[in-house]
Amino acid sequence: MNPEAFEQAKVKVLLNKHDPHGFGTLQEKTVHAVMKLYYEPNPDYHEVPIDGYIADIYTGSRIIEIQNGNFNRLRDKLGTFLPSYPVTVVLPISHYSWIIYMDEETGSLSGKRKSPVTGSIYSAFPELYKIKDYLTHPNLSFAFPLIDMDEYRMLRSQGRGRRKKGSRYDRMPLTLYDEIHIERYEDFIQIIPLSLEEDFTAREFAAAAHIRRDLAQITLHILHHMKLVDRIGKRGREYLYSVPL
Numbered sequence: 001m002n003p004e005a006f007e008q009a010k011v012k013v014l015l016n017k018h019d020p021h022g023f024g025t026l027q028e029k030t031v032h033a034v035m036k037l038y039y040e041p042n043p044d045y046h047e048v049p050i051d052g053y054i055a056d057i058y059t060g061s062r063i064i065e066i067q068n069g070n071f072n073r074l075r076d077k078l079g080t081f082l083p084s085y086p087v088t089v090v091l092p093i094s095h096y097s098w099i100i101y102m103d104e105e106t107g108s109l110s111g112k113r114k115s116p117v118t119g120s121i122y123s124a125f126p127e128l129y130k131i132k133d134y135l136t137h138p139n140l141s142f143a144f145p146l147i148d149m150d151e152y153r154m155l156r157s158q159g160r161g162r163r164k165k166g167s168r169y170d171r172m173p174l175t176l177y178d179e180i181h182i183e184r185y186e187d188f189i190q191i192i193p194l195s196l197e198e199d200f201t202a203r204e205f206a207a208a209a210h211i212r213r214d215l216a217q218i219t220l221h222i223l224h225h226m227k228l229v230d231r232i233g234k235r236g237r238e239y240l241y242s243v244p245l
Helices: 003-015 030-039 071-081 121-134 185-191 202-209 213-225
Strands: 046-050 053-058 063-066 087-090 093-103 140-156 165-182 230-235 238-242
Touching (some): 030 053, 030 063, 030 140, 053 071, 071 087, 071 121, 093 165, 121 140, 185 213, 202 213, 213 238
Parallel strands (some): 063 087
Antiparallel strands (some): 140 165, 230 238
């Protein structure tokens, strides 16, 4: 983790934008642009054509793909890149976030409201599910920067008598809180809470990791798919898991 490099990348991106609020004038979103400069400050290595696709970063020895979500779009790229290149997939995760609404007509901003959700590496697993068949590939690694962010949502009128609805417009990175690297798939074992008993259910995993039960179920499904946990039976109606020796 390099907070100084993160700040330099953030300032460089914001200086290149001309929107009075500091975002929204580039084709790519702000977090994506900051992450690209953070992981490779030299723009000569950005947006490089490789085998019919455009790699976000190609250093000459490694491809870095920065995804804000929607890993469905990543599958075809991975199928092409991984046989020939080491690939690092970067997924920025909102750690603490503050919601700000922007009026579509006037551009006025609401006050900040802190989101009740705190992001963690477990937040990545619904996206990892979409590429689970690639997760054990020896050329694949991951970086999960946890970033405190302001999230701007655009208020749009839904017609007479209907409430306005907010859709996400952009996210403004504030501080790099942490950065988790997964160099090989076995490194995912570190996300299993040490406080768990030898055998555990998804409900117990969720309590130990301080996440929702449905997120724990997705996480355990993927860990089981990678053979990092065993499914050894049931406790009541829930599957029972253990870590292989």
